[in-house]
Amino acid sequence: EAGVAQSPRYKIIEKRQSVAFWCNPISGHATLYWYQQILGQGPKLLIQFQNNGVVDDSQLPKDRFSAERLKGVDSTLKIQPAKLEDSAVYLCASSLEAGETEAFFGQGTRLTVV
């Protein structure tokens, strides 16, 4: 079974530029999550999708971050404009459903904003 795929693996941009990350979840997984993990901290949930609908985006800085999950499969997370404090690893995860099921994580995209 293929895992969660993310790209790119690394990205360096200047502040005020825009950037986009892509995630392909495990086939058949209805729930998709985006997490932000700042160095030395645990992952922080940014947004959660159930199929192509948003379940929770309470921690997403909506003035600069946006995410979509068209057709309930792949997802993109965008930052525009980026700030220095956005430097982090962005992790995508998926699970069969929300609730008491295992979530599988991708390797993440390491973003450095200079």
Next chain:
Amino acid sequence: QKEVEQDPGPLSVPEGAIVSLNCTYSNSAFQYFMWYRQYSRKGPELLMYTYSSGNKEDGRFTAQVDKSSKYISLFIRDSQPSDSATYLCARRDDKIIFGKGTRLHILP
């Protein structure tokens, strides 16, 4: 108050020792807990999960939940250098909320 609190470490122990990793949680309604392991430059992977209170054992790993004190523990027996990683505790209901993670170093 954060939902799940965890000492970030680092924690260094000699190979073969028993490791104890701990978290506290804030809401007594939480029932489902997970331990994830994260190697450097990798995504987290599920190690163990527990429901409600009590112990769950899987090989060298034991997860324990004490609901009266709102305490979650992970014990690693006969620790190996390959166990060196960051260990994340999490509570799980309709979303997954993580603690900060504890960095563990097993010294050969």
